Each structure stands twice: as C-alpha cells, then as structure tokens.
Amino acid sequence: MGSAEEPDNGDHFSRHIRIITYILMDAEKHDIHFGFHAYNMSLMVLPLVLLYQEHAAILRAEKPLHDLKRLQEEKRNSSMSTNSDSGYFLDAESAPEMARLIQQDMAMTRKMGGPLAEQADPSSFLEILDVGCGSGGWVLDVAFANPDAEVAGIDISKTLIEYANARARSQGLQNASFEVMDVTTPLSFSDHSFDLVNGRLLVGSLPRTVWPQLIQECFRITRSGGVLRMTELDMSGVTTSAAFNYLDSLLLKANWLVGHGFSPDGRTTCMTPMLPTLLRNAGYQHIQHRAHAIDVSSGTDTHMDFYRNYEIFFKQTLPFLASVGVATQEEVEQTYQQMLIDMFSDEFKGMWYLLTAWGTKPE
Numbered sequence: 001m002g003s004a005e006e007p008d009n010g011d012h013f014s015r016h017i018r019i020i021t022y023i024l025m026d027a028e029k030h031d032i033h034f035g036f037h038a039y040n041m042s043l044m045v046l047p048l049v050l051l052y053q054e055h056a057a058i059l060r061a062e063k064p065l066h067d068l069k070r071l072q073e074e075k076r077n078s079s080m081s082t083n084s085d086s087g088y089f090l091d092a093e094s095a096p097e098m099a100r101l102i103q104q105d106m107a108m109t110r111k112m113g114g115p116l117a118e119q120a121d122p123s124s125f126l127e128i129l130d131v132g133c134g135s136g137g138w139v140l141d142v143a144f145a146n147p148d149a150e151v152a153g154i155d156i157s158k159t160l161i162e163y164a165n166a167r168a169r170s171q172g173l174q175n176a177s178f179e180v181m182d183v184t185t186p187l188s189f190s191d192h193s194f195d196l197v198n199g200r201l202l203v204g205s206l207p208r209t210v211w212p213q214l215i216q217e218c219f220r221i222t223r224s225g226g227v228l229r230m231t232e233l234d235m236s237g238v239t240t241s242a243a244f245n246y247l248d249s250l251l252l253k254a255n256w257l258v259g260h261g262f263s264p265d266g267r268t269t270c271m272t273p274m275l276p277t278l279l280r281n282a283g284y285q286h287i288q289h290r291a292h293a294i295d296v297s298s299g300t301d302t303h304m305d306f307y308r309n310y311e312i313f314f315k316q317t318l319p320f321l322a323s324v325g326v327a328t329q330e331e332v333e334q335t336y337q338q339m340l341i342d343m344f345s346d347e348f349k350g351m352w353y354l355l356t357a358w359g360t361k362p363e
C-alpha cells in the first residue's frame, strides 16, 4: 500500500477527486447487479472517468486511507473505545485494516456472484442480520437489491459502524442500519427476530470456544423457517508463491496457538468442515453448502484485489507472528518482502477458496 500521508487539505482538486472516486466505486459495484443504473451514471461522469483512470493508482491506494485515517483519529480523540478486547488479532479500528475490509468485501461478494447468490428466493427474507458486518458492504448490497427488506449489521468496531451508517445515508438506503455489538455476548435482539442471519470471515475474530454459543444465539434470534448462512475459509489461499504459503502457514499456526479454528494441528483453520456440524448442533436442519473458488492469478480481474488485501493483511500480522513465537521478526519481514515480489509477478497463480454453509430453523 502506498504512503498514507495526508494530502494538502487546501487542495480542492484532490478533494473533488476523492468524492468522484466514492461515486465511481459505488457505480463500479452496482454495475455488477444493476448495470442500467451504472450505465447512466457512467455517462454522466464520463469526463471524470478519464481523469479518474489517470489518477487511479494513487486514488485507489491512498484515498480510502486518508478519509479513514481522519475518522479513526477523531474516534481516538473522542471517549469511544476500540475493539482491543474483541479477540480480533487485527485492529479493525485502524485505517489500513478498514480500507482492506472494504476492498475485500467488494471483491468477495462480486466473485461469489452477489450477496445471496445461492439462495433460491432472497426476496423471501424480510428481516436480515449480518453479524461481524465490517464496513457494511454486504448489508448495503442486500438492502439495495431488496428494498422491502430491513437489513441490519452489527460489529464490535465503532469506527466501522459509523462508517457503514454513513455509507447507508450517502446511498439513500433507509432500510439498512448498523449497530455496535459484541457477538461474543448475548445479542440484544428478541427471540425469532430474523428471517436470515449471515456471517462471513469471522474465524480470525472468534476463539473456537465462542463459536457454539454464537451459533446458538443466532438460532435463538432466527424465526422458525428462517436461515443461518455462514461463509468461512480454511487458509488465505493456495498459491505458487512459496513466501505467501509459508507466511500463511505461520499465521495459521499462530492463530491456532491462541485458540482460533478447529484444526487438530494448526495447518488450516478447519472452519469449513466444521460449519455444517456447528449449525446442526445448534438445531438447524437441511444443512447445505456451496463452495467458491476465486482465481486470483496474475491477469485475472481479482489479482490486484488479492494483492492489496494480503499486502495490508500480512503487514499487520507480522508483529503478531513474532510475538506468538512462530518465527523471528527478521524472518517474517523478509518473507513478507519476497511474498510481495512473487504476488506482483506475471507468473503468479493463486486460488481463493471459501465455503458458504446454511441451514433452516425447524418450523
């Protein structure tokens, strides 16, 4: 990721470009599901698109960080707390992590075919909750696609929740809302509140001991006939970069040592084999699953998303890896540098594998 230094605040040109980028990022996203609207929007902003393309590298790397960094500093200066006790080994309040979550959400939802691609009738879900919603992208996508639904997101990070609420307002989505909540404690929703409860990529956040109680809480707040839908991964990816694979093996081991995932040996998170059982044990029935394989090799449209994601992700994990003792600081730093070189190469090949499992609460 490029430098996160603040641009000149008096630079109107730069500010306008940032606003345009926000619009284009949304247009780009909506283009996936709502090509007609995005087409109209593109026509209106065509001259700006050309400008955007010229500055794309700088904007994509630095724009989210500038605004998010300011937001983060404002929060730190206020009386709000951070999520340091959440068990999430990354700091979700930090600007780079927020920017990473935003990009990761967009790329994953897109490559999974949309927010609810495998569900037979997404319009039948009228009350929906996303647990550990991050920057709110999934909630906003569902709320946009289904105006009759009320879609809520909860996350422990106050900064992320504030950001997600701001996105809902700026997109004019009255049916999307976000609230700070710790999913490791009883959820402040009544029994039978939701037709659909969703969760994605929570393995790094939740110790293995917490999973059964969270799924049980989800069961409590799901209506009879309603659905719980969870998406997880077993490793960061399978790639041709030895450095990437090694760094990921260190992370899997370190995470396992501090109590995350269900692996017997720390070689994977072992989340995807466990999801059906976790759902079944809580009382869900008719458990089904859908695997997702996302090609992130050089030359694919997801390559740079993957590169940026793990550039930020692993950078943040290096101190954690060293502190758990799975490798020295020097070793992880060197491996990280090699990983960046490998991932940027034209020869780089990789796949991102995820599994969505879902089950129905009996009538």
Ligand SMILES: C[S@@+](CC[C@H](N)C(=O)[O-])C[C@H]1O[C@@H](n2cnc3c(N)ncnc32)[C@H](O)[C@@H]1O
Pocket: 083, 086, 087, 088, 092, 101, 104, 105, 131, 132, 133, 134, 135, 154, 155, 156, 157, 160, 181, 182, 183, 184, 199, 200, 201, 202, 204, 205, 206
């Ligand atoms: C890897 S992110 C996934 C975000 C989102 N689900 C997605 O797929 O884009 C994990 C999220 O879980 C949140 N989180 C961590 N611990 C939590 C807790 N105890 N309660 C609620 N949210 C938590 C983090 O703040 C972060 O936003």
